[in-house]
Structure formats: structure tokens, C-alpha cells
Amino acid sequence: MSILVIAEHDNRTLKGATLNTITAAAAIGADIHVLVAGSGCSAVAEAVSSINGVIRVLLADAPHLDALLAEDLAKLVTQLAGGYSHVLAPATAFGKNFLPRVAALLDVAQISDVVAVESANTFVRPIYAGNALATVSSDDPVKVLSVRATAFEGAVGGGGSAPITPITAPAGFARTRCVSRELATSERPELAGAKVIVSGGRGLGSKENYDAVLEPLADALGAALGASRAAVDAGFAPNDYQVGQTGKIVAPQLYVAVGISGAIQHLAGMKDSKVIVAINKDPEAPIFQVADYGVVGDLFTLVPELVSNLK
Amino acid sequence: MKVLVPVKRVIDYNVKARVKADGSGVDLDNVKMAMNPFDEIAVEEAVRLKEAGSVSEVVAVSCGVAACQETLRAALALGADRAVLVNTDVELQPLAVAKLLKALCDRELPSLVICGKQAIDDDSNQTGQMLAALLDCGQATFASKVKLEGGSAMVTREVDGGLETLSLELPAVITTDLRLNEPRYATLPNIMKAKKKPIDTLTPAELGVDVAPRLKTLKVVEPPTRQAGEIVPDIATLVSRLKNQAKVI
Ligand SMILES: Cc1cc2nc3c(=O)[nH]c(=O)nc-3n(C[C@H](O)[C@H](O)[C@H](O)COP(=O)(O)OP(=O)(O)OC[C@H]3O[C@@H](n4cnc5c(N)ncnc54)[C@H](O)[C@@H]3O)c2cc1C
Numbered sequence: 001m002s003i004l005v006i007a008e009h010d011n012r013t014l015k016g017a018t019l020n021t022i023t024a025a026a027a028i029g030a031d032i033h034v035l036v037a038g039s040g041c042s043a044v045a046e047a048v049s050s051i052n053g054v055i056r057v058l059l060a061d062a063p064h065l066d067a068l069l070a071e072d073l074a075k076l077v078t079q080l081a082g083g084y085s086h087v088l089a090p091a092t093a094f095g096k097n098f099l100p101r102v103a104a105l106l107d108v109a110q111i112s113d114v115v116a117v118e119s120a121n122t123f124v125r126p127i128y129a130g131n132a133l134a135t136v137s138s139d140d141p142v143k144v145l146s147v148r149a150t151a152f153e154g155a156v157g158g159g160g161s162a163p164i165t166p167i168t169a170p171a172g173f174a175r176t177r178c179v180s181r182e183l184a185t186s187e188r189p190e191l192a193g194a195k196v197i198v199s200g201g202r203g204l205g206s207k208e209n210y211d212a213v214l215e216p217l218a219d220a221l222g223a224a225l226g227a228s229r230a231a232v233d234a235g236f237a238p239n240d241y242q243v244g245q246t247g248k249i250v251a252p253q254l255y256v257a258v259g260i261s262g263a264i265q266h267l268a269g270m271k272d273s274k275v276i277v278a279i280n281k282d283p284e285a286p287i288f289q290v291a292d293y294g295v296v297g298d299l300f301t302l303v304p305e306l307v308s309n310l311k
Numbered sequence: 312m313k314v315l316v317p318v319k320r321v322i323d324y325n326v327k328a329r330v331k332a333d334g335s336g337v338d339l340d341n342v343k344m345a346m347n348p349f350d351e352i353a354v355e356e357a358v359r360l361k362e363a364g365s366v367s368e369v370v371a372v373s374c375g376v377a378a379c380q381e382t383l384r385a386a387l388a389l390g391a392d393r394a395v396l397v398n399t400d401v402e403l404q405p406l407a408v409a410k411l412l413k414a415l416c417d418r419e420l421p422s423l424v425i426c427g428k429q430a431i432d433d434d435s436n437q438t439g440q441m442l443a444a445l446l447d448c449g450q451a452t453f454a455s456k457v458k459l460e461g462g463s464a465m466v467t468r469e470v471d472g473g474l475e476t477l478s479l480e481l482p483a484v485i486t487t488d489l490r491l492n493e494p495r496y497a498t499l500p501n502i503m504k505a506k507k508k509p510i511d512t513l514t515p516a517e518l519g520v521d522v523a524p525r526l527k528t529l530k531v532v533e534p535p536t537r538q539a540g541e542i543v544p545d546i547a548t549l550v551s552r553l554k555n556q557a558k559v560i
Contacts, residue, residue: 069477070440070450093471096436097452100405104441109406109525112435122529127433128328132337135529175480176449179465183472196559221560229489239455239469239490246349246429246489254559264327271537275557277549283542292540293552305546310560 001120002031004058004080006073006089006099009036009044011066016193017090017147019051019154024147025088026053026155027117033058034162035080037073037169039066049162051155057164064172067181068094071173074101079170081106081142085120091146091249092192093240099146108140113249115151129245129268149192150251150272184238191241194224196254199243199270200236201228203259203280203299210236213303214258220310226250226270228260244269259299262287279303312459312481313368314357315421316391317412318350320375320382321432328432334530337432346382349427351389352487355494356457357425358390365459368392370419374403374411380510387505388497394510399522401515405433407522409441414518416446421482423464428453428486439486449479453488 003025008015018034025032032053036045037060045059060076077098081087087102089095091113103110115133116124122137123145191197198218204210210231218225227237229244243250245268255273260266262278262285270276271290278291279299288294295302322328323343331338346354360366371386373379374397383394397411416424424446426439443450451466455474458465464479469488479485497505515522543549553560 067475070443070452074444093453093469097440097450100437100440101444101450103437104406104409104444107406109404110435110437110441111526112437126534127531128322128337129431129434130534131328132330132531133534134531136526137529138526140525173449176451176483177478179476179478181470181476182474183470185472233490238473239488240471240473242489245431245434254553254557265324275553275559276537276540277553288542289539290537292557293549294540294542295546295549296542302546306549309546309550 001029001085002033002083003029003086003088004084005032005034006077006087006095007034007036007044007048008090008092008094009038009041011038011041012043014044014047016154016190017092017149020149020152021088021090021147022051022053022155023152024114024117025086028086028120031055035060035077037065037076038068039063045164047157049164050160051157052159053155054160054162056162059164059166060169061166062169065169067178069173069176069178070098070101071176072169073098074105075173076169077102078105084142086143086145088145088147091148095146099144103144106142106144108142108144109138110144110146111136111138112146113148114145115148129264130271131264148249150249188218189222189224191224191226192248192250194250194252196221196223197226197250197252198223198256198258199226199228199260200231200258201260202230202234204231204236207236213300216307217256217303220307228266257287258303260287261285262290312366313370313419313421314360314366315370315372315416315419315424316350316353316357316386317372317424317426317438318354318382318386319347319430320344320373320379321347321430324348324431330531330533334532336528336531346385347427347430349429349487351494352489352491353425353427354386354389354391355492356487359492360459361390370395370421372397372412372415374399374408376400383510384505385497387508388502389495393508396510396512397515397518398512399515401522402524403522404524404526405435405437406441406525407520408438409445410520411515411518411522412442413445414520423481424484426484426486428488439484443484446482446484449483451477451479451483452486454485455488455490457485457491
């Protein structure tokens with residue numbers, strides 16, 4: 001029983017969610033292989049080879065894998081999948097994009113957002129915005145699982161030295177082309193794996209306020225920034241800041257919700273945080289039902305006060 | 312050019328799901344149902360493409376129980392031209408739905424399929440990608456902008472870190488994200504008109520698709536609930552709690 005984990009990376013560095021996915025794989029079995037597919041990504045393969053628990057690294061390094069289109073990655077993974085009992089990827093925008101394609105090509109079900117491994121064929125996953133947890137089992141010959149990173153610790157690096165085996169990727173899919181990418185870089189920690197998150201909602205009122213009020217707090221706490229859907233829709237924050245059922249799932253040590261009401265869909269993305277702080281002027285806001293500490297009042301005075309108190 | 316839009320009947324997004332006492336699933340008796348919000352966005356996008364003159368026909372499809380006809384009527388009221396119900400009482404999982412849609416695409420030959428990125432009940436986020444695989448066509452998930460040009464679609468996608476634009480040769484599958492558009496409300500005249508639009512009914516057997524579930528649900532439970540904490544009087548108390556009690560700063 002060998003397990004194939006698909007690494008998420010940007011051709012230079014490995015994304016943290018891969019480490020949590022490797023831990024989920026280790027809960028299933030010991031023979032863990034990791035596929036690093038991309039272009040000019042050998043440094044990523046080397047980083048993966050040192051992760052504890054990884055037995056072998058497969059490196060598919062080819063110019064046409066630069067954009068890592070779902071069409072191309074799914075074809076490659078499907079070719080490899082016959083040798084494995086399980087194929088795992090992180091349940092991130094990356095994993096969600098290509099993994100169902102793999103499952104369909106293999107004619108097997110996919111189990112999305114796995115939060116616990118009960119056995120090699122039985123898994124737990126949240127449904128209905130996390131308001132229910134379903135235990136499901138699969139008899140398919142290959143189990144295709146996307147893994148919710150916040151439910152598993154990250155595998156640690158350093159100890160291992162797994163061999164790196166170069167493999168050849170099939171020819172590229174000719175009918176889809178990546179035209180452009182606009183990617184922002186930030187000095188702040190990555191939202192998905194951050195220890196502290198400061199998140200803003202509609203209560204901020206504008207992008208200018210979002211930046212002026214929340215950035216000093218994020219600086220003071222060394223935090224990543226997040227947002228509610230309402231704040232993203234209104235253009236206060238970029239789309240990949242959205243925390244929730246249909247955005248990013250996070251579980252930091254500390255989550256500070258500022259001007260966020262606490263809709264079901266938002267709670268679905270952050271209610272597993274260790275400590276939740278809510279700042280809201282409405283004492284009835286549902287966010288207070290999940291917050292460990294709440295402050296009722298105007299965020300425009302409370303947040304600057306919090307910043308100066310932290311200094 | 313024809314666009315196919317699959318729509319799913321799900322729990323209304325304002326309703327909090329309750330787990331059945333016997334752990335067999337979620338209680339949907341007497342619960343308000345509605346079109347999956349992402350599918351509404353998909354219908355809206357298809358209708359806008361039609362209004363812009365780049366699409367000639369919008370066909371809505373729903374797979375499931377007879378009550379899915381209501382969801383199809385809602386799609387027709389938003390501007391879809393006709394609808395197909397693939398009627399079955401079997402619990403449909405994403406792979407089965409993708410196979411039904413594939414079989415329907417083989418009959419209808421749409422140039423584009425626009426799906427919601429995820430259904431808010433099972434939260435799987437699979438069907439569009441699976442359909443694209445079965446059709447062996449290109450896919451653009453999590454779309455925030457769609458432009459049709461000749462035989463291709465330019466689609467901007469919401470990805471980690473920002474946006475990515477793909478050019479897809481048609482036919483192709485697109486899945487919608489929240490920022491693609493804001494769906495209109497159906498007007499009363501359009502709701503009346505929708506009652507006269509045709510809904511064809513098919514069965515999985517007529518489409519030659521085995522829809523038997525692959526995954527077995529062993530149990531469904533409520534997640535551990537969080538207890539509400541403390542409302543602190545001021546920021547100084549908050550900071551002290553975070554330092555001394557929670558020890559997170
Ligand atoms: C299909 C679908 C998917 C969705 N997915 C997500 C998702 O992934 N993530 C998500 O977040 N939402 C999601 N939503 C939206 C969700 O239902 C809510 O609409 C959204 O979370 C509300 O955002 P908000 O809390 O910022 O805004 P509001 O609900 O408007 O809350 C604003 C809060 O700010 C407070 N406030 C205002 N001014 C001040 C002030 N000066 N000082 C202090 N407090 C103030 C108010 O009291 C209020 O509680 C989804 C909805 C749908 C239909």
C-alpha cells in the first residue's frame with residue numbers, strides 16, 4: 001500500500017499545506033511518495049526529500065508544466081496512480097482545481113476536505129459549512145483525498161533523505177493556455193498557515209479604512225490579514241483573503257475578527273481557531289457566540305487603542 | 312452557441328443545517344430549499360452572455376428528485392430558455408452527476424458548460440472538474456471574469472495570491488466564484504413566463520449512466536460546539552487576558 005502525495009509549490013518553495021497533507025498520509029500508511037511537478041522545480045524536490053516520512057520523491061520537471069494546468073497535472077497523476085492505493089493533495093485552490101479531474105479519469109470518487117483518517121478506507125469530512133461531520137468509506141481501488149490542512153500538524157523536515165526519481169510528463173494539453181498571472185507578494189505570513197490572523201469585515205467601510213486600521217494591528221501581532229466575503233466583494237481586500245466556507249479555512253492560535261458579524265459561512269472558515277477575539281459594535285452579533293473574548297464598541301477607536309496597548 | 316448550466320437544489324444558505332438524532336444525515340424535512348448560490352451565478356453569467364449576443368441558447372439541467380423542477384423553474388425565470396431534469400431518487404454523488412452531465416453533453420453538444428464551483432450542502436467542489444475530465448476538454452475553475460472570443464473563452468480565475476487568466480478552446484467547462492457577477496432577482500412577469508418554458512425529463516437509465524453511490528456514509532454527527540467566552544469591558548482587559556490567560560501574545 002503506497003501513498004502518493006501531490007506537492008503544492010511555486011517552482012521555488014514548497015507550500016506549507018503539503019506538510020499537513022503528508023501527515024494525513026502518514027495516518028494511512030508508511031510508504032509515502034511525493035510528486036513534485038513543475039518547471040525548474042528541483043529545489044522543491046530537494047526540500048521534500050528531507051521531510052520525515054517521505055520515502056521517495058518523483059520529480060516531473062518540464063517547461064510545459066510551468067503553469068501547472070489542471071489538464072496536465074491530472075493526466076500525469078492519473079498515469080502514476082495505478083501504483084498507489086491513495087492519492088492525496090491539499091484542499092487548497094491548487095488541489096481543488098486538479099484533483100477531481102484525477103478522480104474522474106480513474107473512475108473513482110473523491111473525498112474532499114478530509115479532517116480525520118479512521119482507517120485506510122474510512123475518513124471524516126465536514127459538510128454543510130462545517131455544521132455536520134460525515135464519516136464516509138470508499139471501496140474504490142484508489143482513494144483520492146483532498147486534505148484540510150488545519151486538521152493535521154505539519155510534517156517536519158530535516159531528518160529524511162529520500163531518493164529523487166525523475167519522471168517524464170505526458171505531452172501538454174493543447175487547448176488550454178495560461179495567458180497571464182497577477183500575483184501579489186506580501187511580507188506578511190501566508191494566511192492559510194499563519195499563527196495569528198487579523199480579519200476585517202464590512203464594518204471597516206472602505207479599503208482605505210481596512211488598510212489604515214488593520215495593518216498596524218497586523219504589524220503589532222506579526223499577523224496575516226484576512227477578510228469576510230462582504231469585505232472582499234466590496235474591494236477592501238484581495239479575493240484570496242476571504243476566510244470561510246467558500247474561501248480559506250484557517251485555524252491560527254489567535255484570530256481577531258474586526259467588524260465581522262459571524263455569518264455561518266464565515267464561521268465555517270475560522271471556528272477551529274485556538275483563541276478568537278471579536279471586536280464589534282453590535283452586542284448581538286453572532287461572532288460573539290464563538291469568541292473567547294469580545295469587546296463591544298466602535299472598531300475605529302478600539303483597534304488603535306489595542307495597537308498602542310500592544311506596544 | 313449553446314450553454315449548459317447545471318443547477319442543484321440545496322438547503323437555503325440562510326438556514327443552519329441540523330444533524331438528525333440517529334446520526335444518519337442532515338434533517339431536511341420542512342427545511343427551506345433553494346438553488347445553490349454558485350449555480351445562480353452560473354445561470355446569471357450564461358444569461359448575460361446571451362444578452363450580449365454571444366450565446367443563442369441557455370439550457371438548465373438538474374439531477375435528482377422531482378422537486379428539482381422548482382430549481383429548474385427558478386433558472387428559467389432568471390432567463391434560461393429550456394430545462395432538463397434527470398430524475399432519480401438515488402443519492403447522487405459528484406462522479407455520478409458528472410457522468411449524467413457528460414451523457415447529456417453528448418446529446419446537447421453545448422459549447423460551454425458553466426457550473427457552480429461548489430454546492431453548499433456537501434461542499435465537495437468536484438463536479439465541474441470531473442465533467443471536464445470526462446469530456447476531455449479544458450477547464451477554468453473559480454472564475455471571476457468570462458469573455459467569449461470566437462472559438463475560445465478567456466477566463467480570469469481566483470487563485471492563491473491573486474488572479475490567473477486562461478484561454479480555453481471551446482467546448483470547455485467553467486466553474487463560478489462569488490465575484491463573477493451578482494445574480495438578478497427574477498421578476499414576476501419572468502416567473503410567469505418560466506411556467507410556460509419546457510422541462511424535459513430523462514432518467515439515468517435513458518442516459519445509460521450507473522449512478523450508484525461510490526461512497527458509503529457511515530454516520531453524520533454534529534461537530535464539537537464552541538462555548539461563548541467573555542465580553543471584556545475594555546482593551547486593557549483584553550490584552551491582559553490574551554497575555555496571562557490565553558497566553559497567545
Ligand atoms: C454561497 C455563499 C458563500 C459564502 N461564503 C462566504 C465565505 O466563505 N466567507 C464569508 O465571510 N462569507 C461568506 N458568505 C457571506 C456571508 O453569508 C455573509 O454575508 C458575510 O460573511 C458577511 O460579512 P461581514 O460580517 O463582513 O458583514 P456584515 O454581516 O454586514 O457584518 C458587519 C459587522 O460589522 C459591524 N460593524 C459595523 N460598523 C462597525 C464599527 N464601526 N465598529 C464595530 N463594528 C462595526 C456590524 O455590527 C456587523 O456585525 C457567503 C455567502 C454565500 C451566499
